[in-house]
Amino acid sequence: MLTKAPRGTGDILPGEVEKWQYLEEQFKKLCRDYNYKEIRTPIFEHTELFVRSVGEDTDIVGKEMYTFLDKGDRSITLRPEGTAPTVRAYLQHKLYGQAQPVKLFYYGPMFRYDRPQAGRFRQFHQWGVEVFGSREPLLDAEVISLAVAFFNSVGIEGLILELNSVGCSKCRPSYREEIRKYIAGYRDSLCLDCSRRLETNPMRILDCKEKNCKEITNNIPEMTGHLCEECREHFKEVVESLEAIKVSYRINPRLVRGLDYYTRTAFEIIDPQLGAQNSLGGGGRYDDLVEVCGGNTTPAVGFAIGLERALLALKSKSIEDLYQEKPGVFVAALGNKAGMEGLKMVTELRHEGIKAEKDYLHRSLKAQMKQADRINARYVIIMGEEELEKGKVLLRDMKEGHQREVTKKEITAHLKEKMGR
């Protein structure tokens, strides 16, 4: 236990972390181009925030939250998602007073108490964007296109964008009733979860993977046919906008997201090559959430992408494809006196922006050469007693395999020129 990370968590080690850095850079760059500003919120919040916003009947709130009492008897929850905290911050700092719409992005760890499996962890990382203050369908298209652009920019291919409209507080209740009525006759044939859903959230039955439930719901009228005038128009324009900017999509009338706050647009990006957890990201519109959290009516739309899953989809790509190790210089010093000179040398080189390393284990020259080779050193500076007495060092080109004497004074300038800096 002492030497084991808790279940569902893990360390990101050198060799793997470079991939993370690569994805993080790409995402930040993209957000800058789309004019989104970063926001950083705490990784824990008052439990109430998630219960109210994500929804009492959702799996996240019902069974997946890391909740505890702090020493002041406050109920605290490690954030299971990023939208609610962003909404909270938006209201707390009165960001509605800024130029509209407010376009934000975030990145960080999220926590859900779930049984781990491929692509699912208890601590995982998401990044997402949230836009407040516009109900324009064109904005939905922008948000979706940003998610799609990210996957394109890092070379993840073969994804499917699924799209649906889940209606609004005006048209959804009647659709819910419709489902209830339709299914009432089949009540006994439903799976256990679904008979519960019939009461709590009938729309989720559409999403059930049980064979029986699927058959029952097969002929249920679709949500898209029950949208109110405004929602239907909105959905139509989202679709048209996506076509206008050439984002391909697939309408899935059964797409129902697991968080209660979604209205109208709901979408998910799926990698069919992945296992059971194949959703790389998803999001949608949540026009009522800000109000639920105590603010004025403020339409909003956003998405979240799972980093671990993006990495899974990227698996085929090797680190070398994404990340080039900076070539450097290895200083091989022989003997104690030379060792000190070696330290001075690497310090000087580093100050010049050249990657430099030396030996700290009093190893033989042979071993030091091996080390130099391993860290991909382009040059090795060999300093022995003899050379130092003459004020000179040996400069070895590891790639060409030859070496020559250079005076110690001019070595830095020399390398600076050679290493292109």
Add this chain to the structure above:
RNA sequence: GUGAGUGUAGCUCAGGAGGUUAGAGCACCAGAUUGUGGCUCUGGGGGCCGUGGGUUCGAGUCCCAUCACUCACCCCA
């Protein structure tokens, strides 16, 4: 929370239906003309056999429990 599978060296794995000091490859360290990398050769260090019980003269091997990992269900990123 439910189900199935798997836990032997840093990594990937061997260990015939229980029997001596638990092996290999890779990695690591050292040496092969005591100042020169990659290739090769030689040697070396490393293992509470996940943990705890039990059966047995004897358990890495059989039984039970437990923990962890993996995959799936549920749900989602």
